[in-house]
Amino acid sequence: MRWFKKFDGRHVITVLLILATAGVITAGFVAQTYQYDNLLSLYAKSQAQLNANGITPTTPSAGQVAEQGAAGAKGSQGDTGKTGAAGRPPTSAEIYAQLTAYCTAHGDCIGAHGQDGAPGLSVKGDTGDTGQSIKGDPGAPGPAGADSTTPGPAGKGITSVTCIRIDVLTTAYRFTFTDGTFNDVTGNCTPTPTP
Structure with missing residues (x-):
């Protein structure tokens, strides 16, 4: 020191x-x-x-040494400044961009329901002409089919023809076949007397 x-x-x-x-x-x-x-x-x-x-x-x-004094009182607020010049109006692109951003952030934006339009007119046109039916020429005959190699079923012949009475006023021809069946065909005939 x-x-x-x-x-x-x-x-x-x-x-x-x-x-x-x-x-x-x-x-x-x-x-x-x-x-x-x-x-x-x-x-x-x-x-x-x-x-x-x-x-x-x-x-x-x-x-x-004098101690520091207390802080002074807060001064009064100053006068409000002059209003600035008006800004330009937003462009269509700026408005669209802001709306798109808002709708994306808060969900889909849906406008008010518009008024219903007037009922539409039902217009019926004139009836068209009747269509023509055109028939074409017949086609050429097709080729003949080949003969079958499978024998067909055995045929049946007629063994007899007789006249029978169906009722009081009606008679018929009865065709009897070789397989024992018969077929009655109505017609005027004289029944064969029963022996």
């Missing part, structure tokens, strides 16, 4: 006061108080160190 003893204590105190004053002026409301307290503490330590080294400071003690 030899170099400190040779240094003029009044100069030290003066420098500290200048730093303290500068800190009070330039700091903000919260930072200013914090910085001021730190400088005041440093100022007190410097005075104590000077006293310990046999140097009597010529400046007031730390307790005699």
Whole structure:
């Protein structure tokens, strides 16, 4: 500490006061108080160190330094500025882009239901002409079919023809076949007398 003893204590105190004053002026409301307290503490330590080294400071003690006053009242609000010039109206493309973005973010946009239109007219056209039926020429005869290789069923012949009476006024011809069946064909005939 030899170099400190040779240094003029009044100069030290003066420098500290200048730093303290500068800190009070330039700091903000919260930072200013914090910085001021730190400088005041440093100022007190410097005075104590000077006293310990046999140097009597010529400046007031730390307790005699005026404390920082309370913050001043909030000033009144300034006058409202002049109204700016009116902006240009939006373009059709800008309006469409904004509507598209809004509808996408909030769901589909549906407009109000429009009025029902007038009933449509039912117009029936004139009846068309009767269509013509055109018959084409007969086609050429097809080729003859091939003879079957499978024998057909055995045929049946007529064994007899007789006249029978169906009722009082009706007679018929009875055709009897070789397989024992018969077929009656109505016709005028004289029944064969029963023996």
